[in-house]
Amino acid sequence: MSSDCFSNLIRRVCAFIGGHANALCEPAESVAGEAFPALALDLFAAQFAAVTPYREFCEARGATPDRIADWHDIPAVPTTAFKELDFTSLAGAERTAMFHSSGTTRQPPSRHFHNAESLALYEASLLAGFERHLLPDRAHLASGRMRFLVLTPRADAAPHSSLAHMFRCVVAAFGRADSAFAGTVGEDGGWVLDGEAATAALAEAERAGEPLGVLGSAFSFVHLLDHLEAAGRGFVLPAGSRVLETGGYKGRSRTLPKPELHALITRRLGVPAERIVCEYGMSELGSQAYDTVAGVSAPRVFRFPPWARAVVVSPETGREVAGGEAGLLRVFDLANVRSVLAIQTEDLAVRRGDGFELLGRAEQAEPRGCSLMSAPEGVRS
């Protein structure tokens, strides 16, 4: 498979993203009814040819491009497999960037490789998704930019974090020059929040009377809220301020139920619930899902942008569940050109219309018996 083939595919996906980047959260089917299936099948054929462990996996299943006519049937690679095999069509020397999941000392992380071209596609995808969900009013912002406070470290301090990279791109594309990063990397490699720096940025935004976008992981918000509580501080951020909160806790803070976390954010930062947006992403994906559009009061349902589609499958049969039923989330993401587009997550979700609601991680389910389920530090192959 020549790299020209992938360059061509990247151009086609870029055109897809560009063509739909402003179609605000409309259901994927109505926006891109024809282009998605054709592009997905073409991508599958190219990835089957060029990604060796993927080809082995598909062949073992008898699911080869000549036998797959429906994109739903494209074999999905479990995220756990990214921990031990390289699912990429990039040769070693071409891999100029790598994102990985936050692994533990016992487990290698998942790896997702990029070259300049695929990285540019990833950035186009994340910016388009971010803009439509966090900045629907961008046309009304002065020079289309907003002041951001990012609670995670700068990308140069966390070079393999796809989240840090995403926030860097967002700030570069949509942020004002006075945007700030308040996260740092601790001695153990974990992320810590500079509570004073964050507090100063919040105070400055409040004083200036200009809206602020606060971006961070769930645990970084817990760190911020704990810091503000200990300091007895609270803010009412100017109208139009908004929050993006993403991802799990990874043992980095106490865990809060989402409504509680959001209520605390509203209480301490003065950002109303409808301006708190949840994002769902992972290092294995090039696109992200969001559960609402900032400022829109609607029931929260995660949706990917039109160039990525989520399917909730029954763990028993592997087939898509009916609406309202729970299963495992599977994502077909056209922005994964040099990796594989079909990703089987370990996240449990309920199908809600054209979107989904997250329930939690499958691996955390513990059957209630009296058997030991894991070694003290959690053994997994």
Add this chain to the structure above:
Amino acid sequence: MNLPHYFLADLPDRGALTPAMITDACLAVKSNRRRYLAERTTPDLIEAIAALAEDWLDPANPYRRQALARGPAELGFSSETLAAGLDAFFETLTREQLRALVAQDLGHPQRLDQLAANEDETRADRVSLAHGPELLVHVTAGRLPNPPLMSLILGLLARSAQFMKCASGTSLLPRLFAHSLREIEAKLAACIEIAEWPGGTRALETPLFAQADCVSAMGSDETLARLHEVVPAHVRFLGYGHRLSFGYVAHELLSSHALPKVAAAAARDVAAWNQLGCLSPHAFFVEAGGRNPPERFAEALAEELARCEQAQPRGTLPVAEAAAIAARRAFYEVRAAHSRDTQLWASPGSTAWTVVFENGPRLSASCLNRFVYVKAVAGIDEALAGADEFRGKIATVGLAASGTREQALVLRLSRWGVPRVCPLGRMQQPPPTWRHDGRPALGDLVRWTDWELPPRW
């Protein structure tokens, strides 16, 4: 049949329990113990327990029928799996086995009835009497019914008033068992209380433990550590932590003649209680070098599990548990496509059973519900090195080996720290004399009075 509201766990509104209700219940069972149980004799109690066990083996027994009817929805086992598990349990509760338990743990069949001496003690001029705790409190964990039922039986033998606190949603079998006891021996059942509340409810635990003489608890290390802190220092605390088990198949049993039988026995151990018990195997270590390779054993095990599914279906799983199986299968499917060192057999169109073969010894904890590993090893040393992570946490090893090698293998396992070795196929059927986690289950409940006989003046 609706159970009358006799035990606290029978009440429709279990959330309405108050500390005073717990204290009152403890005082009532203690009072009933003094009146109805303290003076009963061991043979008399053994007779009652064995007769009750025989009743439970009768398919017409209404309590058993209710267990099989309600079990699938309340406990998640198919009625066939539940029936097989209950049969295996109650079949072991014979008069002979119960007498053997008392004699083994207490050194004399009448030890709980009178000052008694066995031959060695007679020679040593000493007689002894053992006493069970006045109030024995059980804290149960999980959905398996046989551990709490055995706990109640041990408490009866020890003449203890008993209060069993069940994990939420798991009291069905203890209640049915206690109701069935009430039908034949109402006074014995009057010495038992059963309640259900979420673990960690301090408002109810504090009055309960304040009345206890001994607390016997099962659960995770975290649960046990928490309980140990709450139980007053003068109350004896017996903690049974979660354990896991594995099987070991010697190469000489991989002949074409023996292999099907060994695989069938292994499948029985996986299917029993859907693999959820601490005596259930997470993996089988299989020696290379036999007439058939370990992969062939894995394949035969998969065939047997498919057969088991017909006769003894696993039943429906909550979506999260099914998802854990699906996620892990997907991982091994990729690995198997990449390398011959991993192979996967899985029930089509369902998560009913899964066998993962790996050409390497490292033991992984299974996600259970009939998901089992087969690990090829060169010999016992490699297997034990692979299981090292779980050393001290193993409950049982199911063994299939030739007579000439068995003893050496058992000695090796014993010195490594395995408390129980049994034939493959019987992992989930320990006899009543089983020393739970290597400790005498009845013996650990009692305290002793030793009388050193005076010289003849």
